[in-house]
Structures are given as structure tokens and as C-alpha cells.
Amino acid sequence: MSDPNTISCPKCDAPIDIGDAEPLSRVACPACGERIRIARSFNHFELRETLGTGGMGTVYKARDTQLDRDVALKLLRKDLGPEYANQLQQEARITASVNHPHVVQVFSFGHDHDQYYLVMELVDRGTLDDLIAEQKKLPEADVLRAGIEVARGLRAAYQKGLIHRDVKPANILFNEEGMAKISDFGLAGIVEPQAQSSGAIWGTPYYVAPERLNNQPEDFRSDIYSLGATLFHAVAGRPPFDRETTSASDLRALKNNPLKLKDVAPDVSRPTANAIARMIAPDPRLRFASHDALILALKKAERILHGEPEPWSAKVALLIAGATLIALILFGWIFFSHQGGPANVTASASSTPAFDINREFDDGRQQIIDGKYPAARATFARLASETKNRQPIYDWALLNQALAASLDQQESQKRRALQEVENAGSGGFADPQLGAFLLETAKHANERRAIALSDISDHEAKPFALFLLGLTDVQLGRFNDAKALLEAFTLSQPSGSLSWIDKYKPIARKYLDDTRAWLAWREQNGSAKSPAEIRSALEKLRTLKLQKPTAISAEVLLAERTLANQLDQAEKTERSVRQKQHQDLVAREMPQLNAALESYRRLAAVYDFTGAASAIRKVKVTEPSLRETQRNYQNAADWLAEWKATLINDLNAHNYNGAVIVSDTQYNGIAGATANKLKMKVPYGSAETTWVKVPATTLVTVSSSFATDADRQWRCGVFAWTIGQTNAARQLFDAACSAKPSYIEARKFFDQTKP
Known part of the structure; x- marks a missing residue:
């Protein structure tokens, strides 16, 4: 090789x-x-041209030779190593499950030439970065439209538990219709832990959210900030701060005092400026509280920019809100007038029931057991807020909130809750060992790396850690480690004040069953190579019964796409091999058949139809189409031999009394025949001549006069076809097929083939 x-x-x-x-x-x-x-080709992807280069590697335009389509192939740098590729694959699984018109679709993930690559939808009509470089300032309407589209893509990804972490003009692509698509989900977050530990800023400083600079947890609002900074740059022609720096401390100061858009771009409409100002607020709490709210604000700015009227629904909502506010003010005035003022209100408030920690905790746990994960997150978040720094209930509330978020695939909310546990530290615990164990558990779950069973310390709270970290391994795609942790949890015996953990086991068993099913499928089908093996693996994968919508579902989706591509490639390869084998076979056998057909025609021309049949029958061909041709000519020779034998019998028994001209001599008919001679009628006897001297058209006329049934008509038609009398052959075939439809199939050969 x-x-x-x-x-x-x-x-x-x-x-x-x-x-x-x-x-x-x-x-x-x-x-x-x-x-x-x-x-260079990577498996079945042929690189055609370079599209761009970034921190993780280079993006190429490539040709998928399996599916005959152009794709984008992101090739990871060799120095990043397999651990980053594993994390990239995890992000690819999640991104592949985001099917949205404003998100660049991920097709597959692979490895070749000692490098890892990601295959994505090709969106090659440039980036927002390109447009800014070309035009400096973009039309406000175009910026708003792109902002709305990207926000919709970010919303779809966030619904799958994914935040981008590196929204910037270079990651906003446009297709042929001018539609904006966000690309490279999660790639910045992959190497974030290393980047932070070295003091570097991972992400583009113009667009990175302030909370990253402050080592604070990120969530979807960080993406909103980055999108806002991107839109600011696009519409103003400059980033939202007035000087550049590589110092993190200077950058923090700049981001805490962003430029006002109207100051640097006075022509921008007020609604657009207000929306972008809110997007880049230094405090995440002052930004839009959801993607929906952001999209509504940008759409409102777009409507106002185009002079469109406010929708009636919005006006009605404002009127209702205003009326409600007035009613509340009036009610408050009446209430205070009748109750004697604020002193009584305070007394009334103090009479409300106290916050019941135990009941809230029980409610939250039951909501997890019932699969009501959003409600459980809210319950435990409220419990954490009410018990802040009252240990151990505070940490337990946060860890259960993280558990509910993990079960609900809300990765950013899970990480935020775990970060709160880390921020609280291990102080304030009556049992320092419990505090240290819960802190260790939170750190393990937040590290975005595989957790093995041996990583978990022994403690009475270990069963909870086994469950939470098992789920974390599932989300990371570390299914063997997840299986070990979940098995250990289902076999554990939580006791005493922690016996409530035991009630989570039914959930864990479903995850464990799914993990085992996936691992079993992967072990049995991971080495599928031939089309039959791949097809079988794909069928088994599609019938895999998963009980929980977890990272395994995304893994199955990615595996299904990969197998489908592999199957197409394997079938294509197999077809190519078969085609080459067929061509080689035809090249070997065609000369033999052609030589036999030459002998066939030479013998048929002298009416030696038996010899012609023997010549065609002797050749050995195996290629199906050649074999079919041989069979058809064999049949033709056999029918011709029968035609001649029948005609000889007819002439000997009945003679032919019509005029026959042979070599300018007219005879009164044919008195008889042998295999080699015809007896021609003359006034006082007969004269012999060979078959070949009698015009073939005359023999068609003679034999047709005796063709009173379908079989005779058919054989006579075959003779007419052999001598090139196509009109006569067609008429005879029509008559034979009409009387005997079983000839219809055989006729196809004669209609489609020249003699």
C-alpha cells in the first residue's frame, strides 16, 4: 500500500x-x-478550497463524493489532541440535534490522516465580518434582519441546552438567499477551562461578555451580549468601546462603560439603539430576560424603521397593562385608607405562614420523580434563595437544582447551580466532611471531563454523587463511565437522613438501560464495514428503544447520519467494484460471443440453421446481458431450423404452384425440397437448384402461403427478420402474437435487435 x-x-x-x-x-x-x-481527501470528502482559518483549525469547502454535494469541513489543528476532539464530538452531537434554518447544520464527525474533522452545511455567501470589512457600516434594516435571524437560531440551540460562547461577525454566515445562520456552536467553550487557567481571553475581545472576564458563570445572556456587540459593530462601523487593549483588567473597564450607539451613529433609530444598548448592558440582569424578549424588541425596531403600525395585540396589551396599573394604585389607596396605613400592612404580612423548608424540599424531590423537571428547578432555586448559606440545605438545594437541570438537558442552568455550590465553598457545615464532599461533587460535575467511579470519595452522600455524575458522563458521551456510575448508584443503599436519594433510582435505571442498550449496539455494530453489515447496524439502530431523551439520543442521531453516509459510500464502492468486474467480464467474453455470432450469421446465410444453432450454443458466456443475447440467438436459430424443416415437408407434401424466378429463369413452382436442394417445376419435369439461389423474399412468400397457424406464422416471421424483411416480419409477428400471446415476450428481442 x-x-x-x-x-x-x-x-x-x-x-x-x-x-x-x-x-x-x-x-x-x-x-x-x-x-x-x-x-487532500479526508475519507470521502475531497477538499476544494480554503474558506477560513480560526483558533480551532481551518474550514474548507469540500465535496462529499458519497452524496454528490458540497459541504464545509472544519479540520482541527493537530496539536489540539484527541481530548479536545472528544469534547468537540460531544458538542457536535448536541449541535446535530438542532435543526433550524438559522443554525448551520452539523452532518458528521470523523478522523483521517491523524486529524479530526467536523462536516457541516456549506454556507458560502460570506460572513458578517466580510460585509463589515467591505462596507464598514451596514444598513440598519439589514443589521436588524440578521440580528433577528441569529437570535432565533440561538433560541433554538438554547432550547437544546446549548449556548454559543463565541458569537461574532465571523461566525454569522449568509446563504444564497441572504439568510443569516450562526455557526461554530460551543467551539469556544471547549477550550475555555485551559484558556481561563492561563489568564487568556478565549473569544474575540470586542464581543466577549464581561462575565467571562470576571470568571463568572455564563448563560444565554452572554450570547445576547456578544450578539449585541456584533450588531453595534455592524451598524456603527466600530465596536462598542473606543480603544483596543489586550489587558483583561482594561477590557473589563471598557466593557463596563460601553459607547452609546447614538453618539457614534446618530442616524440609527432610537428603538434599535435602545435594544442594542440593553443587549450590551454590563450586568447580565439588565439584559433581555429571554431570546423571545430580544426578538420582540428587534422586530419592533424593524417595524418602526419601516414605518409599519404597531400590531393591535401589542396595543391592547399596553392598554390592559396601563388599566391594571391604575386599578392597583386605586386599590392600594383605598386599602390604606381603610386599614390605617403601612403599620397594619406589616402586621398582616407577618401573619403569613413561614417558608416550609421540608415541604419545599419534598415537593422538589417529588417533581423530579414525576418528571416535572422545570418545576423542580424552580422549586429548588426558590429553596436555595430562601436558605442561602444555611448549610447543608443550601448546597443540597443547589445540587438537586443541578440534577433537575441535567435531567432536563439544561446544561447552562446546571452549570450555574453548580457554580453557586463552588462559590459557597465548604464553610458553614456542622459536618465538615459533608461540606467537602458536596463541594467536590459540584466541582467534578462542572469540570466538563469524564468522571470515573474511582474519582468519587467514600461518603454517606456518595449515592447522590453517583447519580449526578453518572448523568454528567451521559451528557459528555462517556457512556462506559456513566454505566459504571449508574450501576453503582442502583446498587447503593442510601440510609438515614439521606434515604430520600433512593427514590431517584427508577430514573437512574432508565438512563442505565439506555446506556447499556447503546453500548451493546455499539459493541455489536461498531465495526460494520460491508453494505450488508452497515444496513443491519442501521436497522438495529433505528429500532433502538430509548426511554429518556438524553445525549444518547443525540449520539444515536449522529451515528444514524454517519452510518447512512457509510452505507451510501459502501454501496457506491460495491457498485463500482461490480461495475468494474462487469466491464472486465464483458471485455473477456464479448469477443467470444462476437465470433460465435459471426459464425451464426455465416451459416444462417447458407440456410444451415442447425449449424448456426450449434455455433451460438458452443460459446461459454456468464455475463447476464451476453448470456441473454446468446439465448435469444439460440432461440432464433432453433425457430429457423424448424421453419426450414416445416417448409421442406410442406413442399414435398403439397408443392408450391406459384411462379418462381431464379437467375432470370421463370419456373412454374416448387415440386419438393431437401436440406440442400429445391426442385423447381418445369413443363416436362423438374430442375434442382440450391436454396441460396432462390431469392429469400420468394421463400418468405412461399412459406407464408403455408402459414395457417400461429407457430408457422411466428417461424416465418423469424426468417423474414433474419433476411432483413422487417415489414413482412412485423406483419407475421402481429398475426402470431394475436393468435398466441405467449410470443409477445419473445418478440421484444426481434423488435429491438437488428439481424
Whole structure:
């Protein structure tokens, strides 16, 4: 097998090592100096051109030779190593499950030439970054439309538990219709832990949210900030601060005092400026509280910009809100007038029932057991707020909130709750060992790395850690570790004040069953190579019964797409092999058949139909189409032999009394025949002549005079076809097929083939 890292120089044929060369780059031949462009394929993806380069690697336009379509292939840098590729694959699984017109779709993930790659939808009509570079300032209407579309894409991803972490103009792409799509989900977050630990800022400083600079948890509002900074830059022609810096401390100060959009772009409408100002508020709490709220604000700005009237529903809502506010003010005035003022209100408030911690905790746990995960998150968030820093209930509330978020696939909310546990530390616990264990559990669950069973310390709260960390491993795609943790949890015996943990086991068993089912499928079908094996693996995958919508579902979706691609490739390869084998077979057997057909025609021309049948029958062909041709000519020769034998019998028994002209001599008919001679009628006897001297058209006329049934008509038609009398053959075939439909199928050969 040739070395894929070595090519031959087309000029001097010297070997050139291309192992370290970038795809599509040019390298010089060490022997003659000729510069050669390095073509490269990764599995069935042929790289065509470079689209861009970023921190994680290079994006190429590639051709998917399986499906005959263009795609974008992101090739990871070699120095990032397999651990980053594993994390990238996890993000790819989640992103692949986001099917939205404003999110660049992920097709597959693969490995070739010692590099990992991600295959995505090709969106090659430029980026927002390109437009800013070309035009500096973009029309406000275009910026608003792109902002709305990207916000919709971010919302769809967030509904799958995914935040972007690196929204910027270079990651906003446009298709042929001008539709905006957000790309590269989660790639910035993959290497974030390393970047933060080294003091670096992962992300583009213009657009990175302030909370990242402050090492605070990020959520969807961080993406809103980055999108706002992006829209600011696009509509103003400059970023939202007035100088550049590489210092994190200086950058914090700049971001805490962003420029006012109207100051740098006075022509921008007030609603647009207000919406963007809220998006880039330094405090996340002052930004839009949801993607829906952001989209509504941008759409309102767009309507006002275009001079469109406010929708009636919005007006009615404002009127109702105003009326409600007036009613509340009036009610408050009447209430205070009749109750004697604020002193009595305070007394009334103090008479409300106290917050029942135990009841709230029980309610939250039951909501988890019942699968009401959003309600459980809210319950435990409220419990944490009411018991802040009252340990251990505060940590238990946050950890259960993280558990509910994990079960609900709300990764950002899970991380936020775990970060609160880390921020609280291990102080304030009557049992320091419990405090240390809960802190360790939160750190493990928040580290975005695989957790093995051996990583978990022994403690009476270990069963809870086993469950939470098992779910974390599931989300990370570390299914073997997840299986070990979930099995250990289902076998554990929580006791005493922690016996409530035991009630989570039915949920864990469903996750465990799904994990086992996935691992079993992967073990049995992971090495599928042939089309039959891949097809079987795909069928089994599609019938896999999963009980919970987890990362396994995303893994199954990605595996299904990958297998479908592999099946298409395997079938294509198999077809190519079969086609080559067929071509080789035809090349070997066609000359033999052609030689036999030449003998067939030569013998048929002298009316030796038995010899013709023997000549065609002797040849050995196996290729189906050649075999079919051989069979049809064999049948024709057999019918011709029967035609001649029947005609000889008819002439000997009944004679033919019509005029026959042979070589300018007219005879009164035919008195008889043998295999070699015809007896021609003359006034006082007969004269013999050979079959070949009698015009073939005359023999058609003679034999037709005896063709009183379908079989005779058919054989006579075959003879007419053999001598090229197509009109006569057609008439005879029509009559035979009408009387005997079983000839219809055989007729196809004669209608489609020249004699």
C-alpha cells in the first residue's frame, strides 16, 4: 500500500513528504524545486478550497463524493489532541440535534490522516465580518434582519441546552438567499477551562461578555451580549468601546462603560439603539430576560424603521397593562385608607405562614420523580434563595437544582447551580466532611471531563454523587463511565437522613438501560464495514428503544447520519467494484460471443440453421446481458431450423404452384425440397437448384402461403427478420402474437435487435 504522506513530483518523479503540509498548500520538490499544490481527501470528502482559518483549525469547502454535494469541513489543528476532539464530538452531537434554518447544520464527525474533522452545511455567501470589512457600516434594516435571524437560531440551540460562547461577525454566515445562520456552536467553550487557567481571553475581545472576564458563570445572556456587540459593530462601523487593549483588567473597564450607539451613529433609530444598548448592558440582569424578549424588541425596531403600525395585540396589551396599573394604585389607596396605613400592612404580612423548608424540599424531590423537571428547578432555586448559606440545605438545594437541570438537558442552568455550590465553598457545615464532599461533587460535575467511579470519595452522600455524575458522563458521551456510575448508584443503599436519594433510582435505571442498550449496539455494530453489515447496524439502530431523551439520543442521531453516509459510500464502492468486474467480464467474453455470432450469421446465410444453432450454443458466456443475447440467438436459430424443416415437408407434401424466378429463369413452382436442394417445376419435369439461389423474399412468400397457424406464422416471421424483411416480419409477428400471446415476450428481442 502506498504511503498517503508521500507523493511523487510530477516533474522529476522524486518522492515528496507531505505529512506536515497543510491541505491545498504548495510544497517545493526537494529534488527539482517544482512547487506542487497538495490535494487532500479526508475519507470521502475531497477538499476544494480554503474558506477560513480560526483558533480551532481551518474550514474548507469540500465535496462529499458519497452524496454528490458540497459541504464545509472544519479540520482541527493537530496539536489540539484527541481530548479536545472528544469534547468537540460531544458538542457536535448536541449541535446535530438542532435543526433550524438559522443554525448551520452539523452532518458528521470523523478522523483521517491523524486529524479530526467536523462536516457541516456549506454556507458560502460570506460572513458578517466580510460585509463589515467591505462596507464598514451596514444598513440598519439589514443589521436588524440578521440580528433577528441569529437570535432565533440561538433560541433554538438554547432550547437544546446549548449556548454559543463565541458569537461574532465571523461566525454569522449568509446563504444564497441572504439568510443569516450562526455557526461554530460551543467551539469556544471547549477550550475555555485551559484558556481561563492561563489568564487568556478565549473569544474575540470586542464581543466577549464581561462575565467571562470576571470568571463568572455564563448563560444565554452572554450570547445576547456578544450578539449585541456584533450588531453595534455592524451598524456603527466600530465596536462598542473606543480603544483596543489586550489587558483583561482594561477590557473589563471598557466593557463596563460601553459607547452609546447614538453618539457614534446618530442616524440609527432610537428603538434599535435602545435594544442594542440593553443587549450590551454590563450586568447580565439588565439584559433581555429571554431570546423571545430580544426578538420582540428587534422586530419592533424593524417595524418602526419601516414605518409599519404597531400590531393591535401589542396595543391592547399596553392598554390592559396601563388599566391594571391604575386599578392597583386605586386599590392600594383605598386599602390604606381603610386599614390605617403601612403599620397594619406589616402586621398582616407577618401573619403569613413561614417558608416550609421540608415541604419545599419534598415537593422538589417529588417533581423530579414525576418528571416535572422545570418545576423542580424552580422549586429548588426558590429553596436555595430562601436558605442561602444555611448549610447543608443550601448546597443540597443547589445540587438537586443541578440534577433537575441535567435531567432536563439544561446544561447552562446546571452549570450555574453548580457554580453557586463552588462559590459557597465548604464553610458553614456542622459536618465538615459533608461540606467537602458536596463541594467536590459540584466541582467534578462542572469540570466538563469524564468522571470515573474511582474519582468519587467514600461518603454517606456518595449515592447522590453517583447519580449526578453518572448523568454528567451521559451528557459528555462517556457512556462506559456513566454505566459504571449508574450501576453503582442502583446498587447503593442510601440510609438515614439521606434515604430520600433512593427514590431517584427508577430514573437512574432508565438512563442505565439506555446506556447499556447503546453500548451493546455499539459493541455489536461498531465495526460494520460491508453494505450488508452497515444496513443491519442501521436497522438495529433505528429500532433502538430509548426511554429518556438524553445525549444518547443525540449520539444515536449522529451515528444514524454517519452510518447512512457509510452505507451510501459502501454501496457506491460495491457498485463500482461490480461495475468494474462487469466491464472486465464483458471485455473477456464479448469477443467470444462476437465470433460465435459471426459464425451464426455465416451459416444462417447458407440456410444451415442447425449449424448456426450449434455455433451460438458452443460459446461459454456468464455475463447476464451476453448470456441473454446468446439465448435469444439460440432461440432464433432453433425457430429457423424448424421453419426450414416445416417448409421442406410442406413442399414435398403439397408443392408450391406459384411462379418462381431464379437467375432470370421463370419456373412454374416448387415440386419438393431437401436440406440442400429445391426442385423447381418445369413443363416436362423438374430442375434442382440450391436454396441460396432462390431469392429469400420468394421463400418468405412461399412459406407464408403455408402459414395457417400461429407457430408457422411466428417461424416465418423469424426468417423474414433474419433476411432483413422487417415489414413482412412485423406483419407475421402481429398475426402470431394475436393468435398466441405467449410470443409477445419473445418478440421484444426481434423488435429491438437488428439481424
